[in-house]
Amino acid sequence: MLDAHRLRVFRSVVASGSVAAAADNLGYTPSAVSQHVTALARETGLTLFERSGRGLRPTAAGFVLAEQADAVLARLGEAEAVVADLRAGRTGAMSLAYFPSVGAAWLPHVVRRLTGEFPGVRLDLALREFLPDDPAQRVDVQVAVERPGFDPGSGFAAHHLLDDPYVAVLQDDHPLAVRDEVELAELAGERWVDNDAYDGWCRRNLIEACSAAGFSPPFHVEAHDYPTALSFVAAGIGLTVLPELGAIQLPAGLRAVPIVRPTPVRTILAVVRDAVAVSPPVLAALDALRAVARPVVSAAPG
Template sequence: MIDVHRLRVFRAVVASGSIQAAATNLGYTPSAVSQHVTTLQRETGLTLVSKSGRGIQPTPAGLELASMTDGVIDQLSHLENRVRDLRDGRTGVLRMVYFESVGQNWMPVVARALTQRFPTVRLDLVLSEEVPTRVDAAVDLQVIIDDEGFEPPTGLLRVPLVTEPYVAVLPRDHPMADLPGIDLAMLGGDTWIDNEPVTGRCRRRLLRACAAAGFAPTYGVQTQDHMTAIAFVAASVGITVVPRLCTKGLRDGVVAVPVHNPTPTRTVTALVNRSVERSGPVELALAELRRCAAEEAGLTDDRAELLD
């Protein structure tokens, strides 16, 4: 039988690039790490590393074993966490999945309420932009950006939370920074900072709105997230248009201005695993999400709409 600890050590060697680096990271001596790798080669009957100059490099078999090891060790870590929960008296785990701006603004509030009310429940919070295509028994609740035409898989309860508007984020010295609102077409001549991957759901909504306003944005900078895009705006490199939830706690040097004609919007939705929808932690998490959504809908821009 393959020793799991040796697999962990070998994975560290592959990830670190050398036995010396792995030993430093693990707090072992290089000779101990080398011995683990040698023993693992004997256990598997495979040549996992070969000499390369003064060091070593993984063989194709070694790379494949290291890749397969990731999933095994992740599952083992999950098992070890569960054993620790049971030993420490934690009676359950609540796994929630969320996207970036909800994670920044709502999930800390939800997590605080849960840890105060249910101290024996361990929270497992995961960042993901993906919309589920099937029920994952390990996920109790997921917050998503609801796509048009999306139908949740059977077994998931759909709970729309809020439809929120997009706003333009401009440098403080931009000619339109002091306006109460901007027609989207007025931004057609600006250099835009992209804030999502080209396949992003929020980006698709924004591009449709721009097309309806008669233009396509000219992007000068590609970024993968809203906060990075806003940093470029603060440096006066261009402008960006983002969902309003992404503008909480704006940095100095930028302003958020409502956009109209048309106003792009997105709907934030919770998906609840029906097998746990009546559990106390899930009910509390959903209640806190609703409260956060109500606060978002209560902001002065009347385009935000709380959903039932």
């Protein structure tokens, strides 16, 4: 395989007409230039120059190679520009996965920043409830709910974003709606609307908290998402218990009341692939996620 650096030196000698002039243009010694040209001739098995007075003149083979070198070096320059753009985050792609309540509350702000700062980068967004066990199926950045102390495994790092406490969402005229907080056990006799279609950590976390309070959640209606469950509560069907992040935008007539003794809390993490961890778009995505999580933290009870 031809050495690109030797081709550059050779092309400079062709353009300059002498080793000394090429050395001056390149900032090399004449000896170094001669060594590169000799090595290229040996590498190709061609006679590339012949003497012409005090200078050098390319042979017929040298002229052909110089023409080809122009094309090769131009393409190499284009490739180097692409590499520079990729390194600076001016082009390329980044994949990001999220779960529904984060998608509604956080992703518009995150995507607006990324598309503003990196207009040439394609964002591949995916809605995922769980972090895949197979590393090959994971994206560059995934916002996920996991247990505290979660280990993402080799090749990935977990960045804490938010500890999200659960709240009870009630109609405004419910007797408990005027309270600043409500003990979880006080909800045991209420009609509950479920809001999770998956047997994931969010639901298991709630069931464990209820068990610690001495009862099992009395689900009377099962809904598959937060908006549907909230609509059922607004219709007077019952109450629902969900993370505070899912209760940021409530329908009219509803109120979210913090739950205590115990307070179920889910941990939200950003799981980042090590291979892209220092790329500008990923660093900006992490910074944007931390920024949108911060107001919720400051508004959290206690």
